[in-house]
Amino acid sequence: MAKILITGGAGNIGSALAKRLVEHPEHDVLVVDNLSTGSLSKLPTGRPNLRFVRADVNDIHTVTSIVVRHAPDYIFHYAAVVGVQRTLQNPIAVLNDIKGIQNILELAKNTGVKKVFYSSSSEVYGEPVEMPQREDVTPLNARLPYAVVKNIGECFCRSYQQEHGLEFVIFRFFNTYGPDQTPDFVLPRFLQKALRHEPIGVFGDGSQTRTFCYVTDNVDACVAAMQSDSCAGQVINIGSDIEMTILDLAKMIIARTGSRSRIEHLPPLAEGDMRRRCPDVTKMRQLIGRPLVSVEEGIDRMAAHYRTAS
Numbered sequence: 306m307a308k309i310l311i312t313g314g315a316g317n318i319g320s321a322l323a324k325r326l327v328e329h330p331e332h333d334v335l336v337v338d339n340l341s342t343g344s345l346s347k348l349p350t351g352r353p354n355l356r357f358v359r360a361d362v363n364d365i366h367t368v369t370s371i372v373v374r375h376a377p378d379y380i381f382h383y384a385a386v387v388g389v390q391r392t393l394q395n396p397i398a399v400l401n402d403i404k405g406i407q408n409i410l411e412l413a414k415n416t417g418v419k420k421v422f423y424s425s426s427s428e429v430y431g432e433p434v435e436m437p438q439r440e441d442v443t444p445l446n447a448r449l450p451y452a453v454v455k456n457i458g459e460c461f462c463r464s465y466q467q468e469h470g471l472e473f474v475i476f477r478f479f480n481t482y483g484p485d486q487t488p489d490f491v492l493p494r495f496l497q498k499a500l501r502h503e504p505i506g507v508f509g510d511g512s513q514t515r516t517f518c519y520v521t522d523n524v525d526a527c528v529a530a531m532q533s534d535s536c537a538g539q540v541i542n543i544g545s546d547i548e549m550t551i552l553d554l555a556k557m558i559i560a561r562t563g564s565r566s567r568i569e570h571l572p573p574l575a576e577g578d579m580r581r582r583c584p585d586v587t588k589m590r591q592l593i594g595r596p597l598v599s600v601e602e603g604i605d606r607m608a609a610h611y612r613t614a615s
């Protein structure tokens with residue numbers, strides 16, 4: 306029996322991970338989430354090996370009793386304030402997440418956790434210096450609070466390993482989308498607008514590029530990393546390496562859904578909208594051992610999900 310704690314497990318990626326992990330009867334999964342952006346509806350029901358506790362991981366008193374009682378073997382620390390606009394508008398709340406990272410690592414050290422998996426972000430690379438962005442080579446030049454916090458989280462993981470021997474794996478997530486993602490993120494936002502035939506707003510000329518990783522690819526890679534001893538101490542980019550402009554994404558969504566939406570260009574964002582992003586996913590591809598889901602396929606799956614749900 307492996308006891309697993311997922312913080313932020315009622316969110317988009319955490320809930321997909323929880324769903325996958327509880328399929329295995331030998332996994333005992335506890336999700337801790339404050340439901341600030343997550344929702345209980347994203348978690349499967351009727352699973353005896355899945356429990357949920359509503360709590361703020363940044364509050365040491367609450368989280369201590371939860372971790373001590375569950376005594377996890379593995380922790381996936383995914384709880385964070387997320388979303389470009391939300392993180393730009395709430396920098397102090399974002400910085401407060403440093404407490405959660407410290408809490409989790411300190412408790413992991415004290416309770417004999419075997420490994421902590423930390424969700425960092427492509428944002429740590431800041432403005433692109435080279436493409437593709439490689440885990441161990443590309444310089445990190447992040448400045449915005451969200452990215453700085455993720456970078457500090459990575460430093461904390463390395464420091465706890467160095468001083469206390471606590472094993473870790475750092476996942477640098479690049480844009481990951483899925484049916485349970487909120488419209489704070491670009492792909493679900495564009496898709497929901499397209500299905501309603503509403504105008505799709507693109508910041509600036511839309512020439513900024515991103516890659517889009519379907520959530521099952523993310524989860525398969527992270528679960529494989531949990532099962533592989535060779536990943537300990539590594540940083541792993543988790544994303545897609547098919548780079549496309551935001552304008553092309555909007556056009557692709559309109560074409561694939563047969564939408565009558567038109568594209569509206571909005572003023573460029575003052576900050577937080579990096580020109581380019583594209584990871585080197587060599588390590589992830591080795592972990593996952595199958596082709597990644599294409600954006601076209603991902604859009605079709607998401608559109609089918611929204612149509613069924615409405």
Ligand SMILES: NC(=O)c1ccc[n+]([C@@H]2O[C@H](COP(=O)([O-])OP(=O)(O)OC[C@H]3O[C@@H](n4cnc5c(N)ncnc54)[C@H](O)[C@@H]3O)[C@@H](O)[C@H]2O)c1
Nearest residue numbers: 313315316317318339341342343361362384385478480481
């Ligand atoms: N989705 C992406 O493209 C992406 C990209 C880079 C990094 N990430 C990182 O991956 C992780 C998961 O992101 P997501 O896309 O699933 O976002 P999400 O908003 O769906 O999930 C985050 C979850 O954390 C919870 N949460 C936030 N603060 C909390 C706190 N203090 N205590 C307890 N729960 C808290 C929220 O309620 C939510 O359920 C985050 O750490 C995020 O920074 C995601």
